[in-house]
Amino acid sequence: MKGLGVSPGIGIGKAFIIDKRSINIIKNYVNDVEGEIDRLKSAFETAKEQLNELYNKSIDKLGEKEAQIFKSHEMMLEDDTFISEVENRIKDEKINAEFALHETSNVYIEMFQKIEDEYLRERAEDIRDVMNRVIRILMGIFSVDFSDLDENSIIVAKDLTPSDTAQIDRTKVVAMITEVGGKTSHAAIIARIMGIPTVVGLNDITDKIKDGDMVICDGKTGKVLINPNKKQLFYYNNKKNIEDEINNELRNQIGLPSVTKDGFAVSLSANIGTPNDVDMALQNDAEGIGLFRSEFIFMNRERQPTEDEQFEQYKEVLVMMGDKPVIIRTLDIGGDKNVPYIDIPKEMNPFLGYRAIRLCLGNVEVFRTQLRAILRASVYGNVKIMLPMISTMKELKDSKKILQQAKDELTKEGIKFKDDIEIGIMIEIPSAAIISDLLAKEVDFFSIGTNDLIQYTMAVDRMNSKLSHLYSQYHPALLRLIKGIIDNAHNAGIWVGMCGEAAGDPKLIPVFVGMGLDEFSMNSPSILRSRYIVRNLSKKDIELIAKSTLDMENALEVEEYLSCVFADENENCLKRCKIRGKQE
Numbered sequence: 001m002k003g004l005g006v007s008p009g010i011g012i013g014k015a016f017i018i019d020k021r022s023i024n025i026i027k028n029y030v031n032d033v034e035g036e037i038d039r040l041k042s043a044f045e046t047a048k049e050q051l052n053e054l055y056n057k058s059i060d061k062l063g064e065k066e067a068q069i070f071k072s073h074e075m076m077l078e079d080d081t082f083i084s085e086v087e088n089r090i091k092d093e094k095i096n097a098e099f100a101l102h103e104t105s106n107v108y109i110e111m112f113q114k115i116e117d118e119y120l121r122e123r124a125e126d127i128r129d130v131m132n133r134v135i136r137i138l139m140g141i142f143s144v145d146f147s148d149l150d151e152n153s154i155i156v157a158k159d160l161t162p163s164d165t166a167q168i169d170r171t172k173v174v175a176m177i178t179e180v181g182g183k184t185s186h187a188a189i190i191a192r193i194m195g196i197p198t199v200v201g202l203n204d205i206t207d208k209i210k211d212g213d214m215v216i217c218d219g220k221t222g223k224v225l226i227n228p229n230k231k232q233l234f235y236y237n238n239k240k241n242i243e244d245e246i247n248n249e250l251r252n253q254i255g256l257p258s259v260t261k262d263g264f265a266v267s268l269s270a271n272i273g274t275p276n277d278v279d280m281a282l283q284n285d286a287e288g289i290g291l292f293r294s295e296f297i298f299m300n301r302e303r304q305p306t307e308d309e310q311f312e313q314y315k316e317v318l319v320m321m322g323d324k325p326v327i328i329r330t331l332d333i334g335g336d337k338n339v340p341y342i343d344i345p346k347e348m349n350p351f352l353g354y355r356a357i358r359l360c361l362g363n364v365e366v367f368r369t370q371l372r373a374i375l376r377a378s379v380y381g382n383v384k385i386m387l388p389m390i391s392t393m394k395e396l397k398d399s400k401k402i403l404q405q406a407k408d409e410l411t412k413e414g415i416k417f418k419d420d421i422e423i424g425i426m427i428e429i430p431s432a433a434i435i436s437d438l439l440a441k442e443v444d445f446f447s448i449g450t451n452d453l454i455q456y457t458m459a460v461d462r463m464n465s466k467l468s469h470l471y472s473q474y475h476p477a478l479l480r481l482i483k484g485i486i487d488n489a490h491n492a493g494i495w496v497g498m499c500g501e502a503a504g505d506p507k508l509i510p511v512f513v514g515m516g517l518d519e520f521s522m523n524s525p526s527i528l529r530s531r532y533i534v535r536n537l538s539k540k541d542i543e544l545i546a547k548s549t550l551d552m553e554n555a556l557e558v559e560e561y562l563s564c565v566f567a568d569e570n571e572n573c574l575k576r577c578k579i580r581g582k583q584e
Contacts, residue, residue: 005222006188009197010240011175013152015213028096036090040097043137044077068276073130081302098138105131129161154215165190175217192525250528254285258531264539269521275316280524288325290521291499295332304341310373318381325382332356332388356389371406375417384422391429428452433481440492450500472555473502479549486515507562509533514546
């Protein structure tokens with residue numbers, strides 16, 4: 001069976017099935033409305049006590065920053081606006097607290113589930129985790145007990161919440177398998193921190209595996225074997241030993257420079273969504289934050305964050321990162337990321353509509369407030385500002401004018417800030433890529449956003465499963481655009497990075513090094529493996545490989561070519577392949 005591997009490694013052990021039956025929430029009408037509200041408040045207080053206990057237990061196991069997950073969960077239970085919505089529903093409809101809470105929280109869950117950005121979309125599971133905790137308290141249902149686990153257990157469940165995962169004893173659990181979940185869910189993040197191989201997305205797996213079955217779980221490939229034969233056991237035991245050796249080698253990359261064998265240096269940075277993500281970036285020796293998705297600060301709330309609230313978030317990240325650069329992307333909402341306090345009209349094609357920098361230029365006060373907060377925080381570290389979805393020179397110049405206005409205001413108010421902050425733009429629209437030679441004269445750096453650049457170049461909705469075969473980061477058209485962007489940036493004397501998914505692709509990293517890309521920003525767990533790849537490359541040798549990909553006809557040809565050239569499992573593959581262009 002094959003699912004989605006979200007935490008690498010091989011786990012071999014006996015299945016421990018967690019039967020978390022869905023909660024059957026029935027709508028009941030009540031006479032004592034005030035009594036029902038008191039019952040709700042009591043459940044919220046009990047939930048906060050449980051979360052505080054989880055927080056304290058998780059500090060040693062996960063670290064302070066990841067333990068903050070439970071503090072953020074606790075904050076949801078202190079949101080006056082949300083509590084009032086639930087209480088008003090109880091009063092207006094005279095219904096039971098369980099059903100009122102379920103209906104109200106579903107509104108927020110559905111909003112997050114519609115978001116295209118995977119990291120933000122997975123936050124719906126955090127809301128569900130917290131609200132289900134309260135509902136279980138209201139209904140008198142006890143949480144899952146992990147105390148009966150034997151050594152070498154593989155947990156199998158429909159889903160695992162952050163609360164579940166944080167309670168797991170790493171000395172007993174060798175892997176986890178679930179029916180649902182994603183790469184950026186907090187449960188997956190915690191699994192990676194704890195080093196537990198994990199596979200998600202295996203439909204009906206709880207029906208196919210029985211308690212005590214021998215199971216092999218490959219958290220890298222997503223493969224799961226039930227009751228394997230001797231040959232399979234031998235193979236995966238051997239593979240596990242090799243994986244352990246590789247992981248040890250990767251940990252040895254900490255502290256080493258990201259430089260090729262012939263001296264070409266790059267920067268390997270991390271993508272983050274909140275200050276809570278910085279700890280993982282530092283654990284994986286990130287050389288900076290290449291993308292701070294600031295929109296998360298604006299979401300899951302009923303009002304715009306104040307300048308001071310934003311300032312504190314930016315300051316926290318900058319202080320933690322010290323002298324290392326932190327690139328803050330200005331507000332990127334619209335499309336599939338909406339907030340209730342900004343008027344975003346319904347559109348036929350929202351991804352081609354009023355979003356990102358376009359929305360900010362139409363809501364100048366929102367934009368200027370964010371820029372003021374970033375400027376104020378700049379004195380605490382090495383911050384850079386990045387503007388998303390720039391498609392014209394006018395958008396860039398208008399944005400810079402508003403930034404200058406923010407600087408002038410702070411100067412008049414006597415508030416300190418760094419005046420020499422680097423300003424960059426995301427290149428994620430073909431028009432920007434085509435005029436990148438002109439845009440480069442107005443900025444200090446580019447960052448290539450491959451996720452949207454693929455979508456707009458190929459005219460493919462990346463959420464449309466029927467068109468997934470057309471959405472590929474290996475397409476020669478995309479690679480040609482990237483090569484042109486890099487060349488135009490360097491000709492203008494500025495550096496260029498990449499913060500899309502392609503930046504962490506082991507097969508494409510050599511190609512982008514060959515093209516001269518200066519910075520790679522990726523999910524934190526990919527950093528050390530990427531450094532290992534970079535340090536074992538010779539830029540001069542791979543320039544021809546990079547050039548060869550530009551002459552190929554389609555994405556499949558490029559991917560097969562790179563898989564062959566950079567094969568992990570067969571070092572002699574290069575000699576057997578028909579390579580366009582000599583390597584030696």
